[in-house]
Amino acid sequence: MDLDRYVDVAAEVIDLPVTPDWKPGVVRFLGLAAEMAQLLETVALDDAELVMAPVYSPDAFAGGKDD
Numbered sequence: 888m889d890l891d892r893y894v895d896v897a898a899e900v901i902d903l904p905v906t907p908d909w910k911p912g913v914v915r916f917l918g919l920a921a922e923m924a925q926l927l928e929t930v931a932l933d934d935a936e937l938v939m940a941p942v943y944s945p946d947a948f949a950g951g952k953d954d
Contacts, residue, residue: 888921890914890917890918890921891910891914893917894910894913894914894917
């Protein structure tokens with residue numbers, strides 16, 4: 888993947904200013920993130936062992952109660 892081009896296009900799509908001074912760092916860290924994601928994708932996960940975290944709901948604590 889051409890990360891340099893990806894940063895240009897993605898920044899334009901989401902209207903995120905990336906100055907020429909910042910771009911090398913953005914490209915570098917995007918590349919590191921891609922490497923980490925690729926490493927994580929190699930780990931086999933057993934769906935039976937996955938435990939989902941509870942979802943926070945502010946309504947449960949309305950009025951200062953711990954419902």
